[in-house]
Amino acid sequence: MTTPVTTSGNGQDRPVILEARNLKKYFPVTRGIVLARVTGYIKAVDGVSFQIRAGETLGIVGESGCGKTTTAKMVLMLEQPTEGSIYYNGQDIYQADEAGRKEYRSSVQAVFQDPWSSLNPRMRVKDLIAEPMVINWQLSKPEIRERVLELLQEVGLSSYHANLYPHEFSGGQRQRLAIARALSLNPKIIVLDEPVSALDVSIRAQIMNLLKDLQSEYNVSYMLIAHHLATVRYMCHWVAVMYLGQVVELAPVKELFDNPLHPYTKALMSAALPSHPDTEQEEIILTGEVPSPLNPPEGCHFHPRCPFVMDQCSHVIPETKEITPNHWVSCHLY
């Protein structure tokens, strides 16, 4: 798989701050307890490359088991890649020394899907938000307190919330707390793992707007993991579509939605729910389910479910090609 290098000539490109090259994560499958033998590998992520630019959002879309969460975990350094590397400001983070890693870890933060389980119920809000700063920064208590209040205001809460516990907040407010905590160290990248899907519809727009405002204020980049395509369209600048551990299509958001190329992307879009009863949708209903990543199909992983399958799809792995500037797709049709 070649590395997609996004080089558009409009001169408005922002600098790349994070680049993943050919990332792979294989989980061994073992048999037996005492004399465990490795009988196979689950190829959760199998050769994924992408770039994240300063102040922009990369969306990663795919169904469960496609490897999007494992990819995010490798970006967060919570999983060691089996192969491949992640470059942050041009430096390979897995080759960096301890100080370099520590700096990387504080500049890449995360907000998770479920604000009911991602906040420690036994900590007051002020301690929750201060925790990353206490660990990473040598600040005095009044300085930390001031920063906590500033952060609470930034995410639309008030200073009296600082003394409460997480259970005293609604879902949307808790997600605001999680965002304040992620922002506390002035990160350059925030990984957002389904940040609004656990929230009520009327609250989702509040949180999405807040995230967009914070992005333009702090020039922070987001890596957004989502399955809801409309959310991705609203939030992202770039979108990578993943299927069975591989990126099958990568493009700027408008290009991807206006001109989807990969049959899987097209199927995802036709399966997405319409925003109006009169919306005309191409009806591509995929048969079957996502195959097991333990034993993915030969050739193109998507070929058993693909409506446009050809002979070569079942044995030749398609290369990633740049069809139009910045629009990358892995499919034999192109």
Added chain:
Amino acid sequence: MATANTSEAPVLKVENLRTYFRTRWGEVKAVDGVSFELRKGETLGIVGESGSGKSVTMLSMMRLIPIPPGRIVEGTITLDGEDLLQLSESEMSKVRGSKIALIIQDPMTSLNPVFTIGNQVTEAIRIHQDIPKRSVMEKALEVLRKVNIPAAESRIRDYPHQLSGGMRQRVVGAIGISCQPLVLIADEPTTSLDVTIQAQYLKLLRDLQQESGMSLIFITHDFGIVAKMCDRVAVMYAGKIVEVGSVRDIFNKPSHPYTEALLASVPKMEEDVDRLYAIEGQPPLLHDLPVGCSFADRCPYVMDRCREEYPPEFPVDEGHYSACWRLA
């Protein structure tokens, strides 16, 4: 809430349903005066956020409200000419699963892990249908094939954990339709499924409905499901239906500020939206509802009258009603 007059009598008619719960904060009016009708072969969407009372409405229809702390204070639920609220528990268990059936959200918890698929699909058939023992299994296979379970003959001996999420939800669907119900209630049937599996499942439900002519009620928070599946929509807020109408009326001419705001706050896949409209604030607490309209505090058009008196339903169009003082 009233609906347009049609010659055909409704299959299901809910009138002035009130279900309250006693809690330590006081009485929670989870469903507070809900009325709607459902005609044969029709799909009704009940849309609302958590705490709007949509699931309690559904549980009241199935008579599955835990009593205490809950109680159905008043109302009638007329299904096929009989009031479900007047039935005894044993009479109700004959109706439940045969005339009115339910598909709930999470197929992981709605199937019993220690019984086979076959056992669970045949349960409803054994209870409700008077057919010889030998043919019960055949009937179960027939239902499983109807919901497109591949290799149903071998799957029928599997346990739930051996099936994928999409497959499990199909099994739950099979149990739901096994006795040809008049009304099938689907409570967020696809929220735990992946997008492409969701599309398969919705298509399946539509095919089954066309074949049997049953009526469907979708309980959902997702306007996308409504747009794709429903003929009519009832929008709920804080225990009341605030607007009801045909799916096109609701999408093209939302007349209640809450419906309007909800629709504007959903991002669209088909177009670029620069900034979403966000409804400020939170839904009110159900044990401490304001006097007057429950949406008043979040409403951009709020008037003095809204805080004094709850608005009655005003007709917007034929079959389209909205409870908002702006229409007075």
